[in-house]
Amino acid sequence: MIKSIKVYLLGILVISSALAVLILFVSGKERILISYVKNQYANVESAFMPAKDVNGNVLYKGDVRHIFFHSLIVYPDLAYGNNKMTRIYKDYMITRDDFEKILPELYKNNFILVDINTLYNVDKDGTVTKKPLYLPAGKKPLVISLDDLSYYYSMAGNGFADKLVLDENGNVATEIVTPEGKKEVTRDGDVVPILDDFVALHPDFSFQGAKGLIAVTGYEGILGYRTDSLESATHPEDLVLVAGVISKLKSTGWSFASHSYSHRTAFSTGTISLKDLKKDTEQWDKEVRPLVGETNVFVGPFGQIFSPNDPRRNYLISQGFKMFCGVGMDQYFRNFTDSIVMDRGDVDGYRLAKTPNLLKPYFDPSILGFVSIAK
Ligand SMILES: [Zn+2]
Numbered sequence: 001m002i003k004s005i006k007v008y009l010l011g012i013l014v015i016s017s018a019l020a021v022l023i024l025f026v027s028g029k030e031r032i033l034i035s036y037v038k039n040q041y042a043n044v045e046s047a048f049m050p051a052k053d054v055n056g057n058v059l060y061k062g063d064v065r066h067i068f069f070h071s072l073i074v075y076p077d078l079a080y081g082n083n084k085m086t087r088i089y090k091d092y093m094i095t096r097d098d099f100e101k102i103l104p105e106l107y108k109n110n111f112i113l114v115d116i117n118t119l120y121n122v123d124k125d126g127t128v129t130k131k132p133l134y135l136p137a138g139k140k141p142l143v144i145s146l147d148d149l150s151y152y153y154s155m156a157g158n159g160f161a162d163k164l165v166l167d168e169n170g171n172v173a174t175e176i177v178t179p180e181g182k183k184e185v186t187r188d189g190d191v192v193p194i195l196d197d198f199v200a201l202h203p204d205f206s207f208q209g210a211k212g213l214i215a216v217t218g219y220e221g222i223l224g225y226r227t228d229s230l231e232s233a234t235h236p237e238d239l240v241l242v243a244g245v246i247s248k249l250k251s252t253g254w255s256f257a258s259h260s261y262s263h264r265t266a267f268s269t270g271t272i273s274l275k276d277l278k279k280d281t282e283q284w285d286k287e288v289r290p291l292v293g294e295t296n297v298f299v300g301p302f303g304q305i306f307s308p309n310d311p312r313r314n315y316l317i318s319q320g321f322k323m324f325c326g327v328g329m330d331q332y333f334r335n336f337t338d339s340i341v342m343d344r345g346d347v348d349g350y351r352l353a354k355t356p357n358l359l360k361p362y363f364d365p366s367i368l369g370f371v372s373i374a375k
Pocket of ligand 1: 263301302
């Protein structure tokens with residue numbers, strides 16, 4: 001019971017302070033700090049690799065791009081309708097309709113989805129090596145990740161789906177309540193089913209069936225199931241239901257990452273203590289890892305992945321995390337041999353409004369009504 005109250009209070013704290021902190025973060029301080037080396041993926045190693053693999057795929061020598069999304073706004077009137085979270089939704093999310101316009105552009109621009117786990121190898125002694133990437137000729141690799149796919153309590157009734165479920169065909173779908181109050185199972189309530197259906201129509205948008213990386217916290221459960229709350233009457237049932245969804249996701253090209261357990265504000269300011277980070281990590285290991293399975297990917301809450309040699313980074317490495325995903329638009333990718341850091345570009349309202357030009361390599365922001373300002 002005490003744990004549940006603590007987690008609840010923590011949730012309130014995180015939500016209430018998220019806006020100020022996110023603005024601080026996205027204003028660029030951290031981005032500048034973590035983006036000082038560009039394009040580490042295309043390095044000299046590739047000069048010594050065969051130009052083609054046995055399947056005729058071509059050695060890829062350019063950047064591997066990585067972009068991320070939060071849950072999609074299905075009903076903008078509800079999301080933007082002057083609730084407490086409206087500013088956050090405007091800045092850090094985009095609408096379902098916009099996402100559906102972006103996907104065909106990514107495809108048209110010859111991007112192909114790759115699984116982040118195929119970009120590197122972890123040896124038995126923990127050494128990380130970058131793996132050569134062979135792709136169909138002309139294709140450019142793209143990792144897509146989804147942050148905070150938890151359907152937090154604060155989002156209920158604000159124009160988002162409520163959870164991922166299996167539809168009547170056994171495929172992952174979205175459960176959503178319409179503005180009229182009708183509960184529906186849909187295939188266009190968030191990124192997962194939309195991307196699944198898009199790849200089904202365009203299989204060459206995905207390399208070997210890869211879809212995306214799902215980064216989950218744990219403090220309000222995952223994927224819309226309150227797996228954190230032992231007091232919840234539906235807890236045992238939720239564990240079974242979420243296991244079915246996760247199993248289907250993993251068998252259809254999705255993989256999982258830790259996004260910390262608490263997403264607490266102290267991550268964003270870099271003030272979280274090693275002790276608190278340990279507690280947070282242990283909680284994620286206890287409640288979330290048994291559900292989503294093994295992963296060595298840590299998607300930093302607020303983009304926080306700590307500096308190399310920071311005891312907190314070293315601790316996470318000692319706990320098996322090898323791929324650290326921050327936030328930045330520079331295709332930063334660097335192998336530190338005990339871990340790799342890969343930055344991700346944010347596709348959200350703030351980026352579209354402030355620096356849409358930076359999204360031009362992916363899609364033309366003017367299709368969403370955002371006019372690029374000359375650099
Ligand atoms: Zn997050």
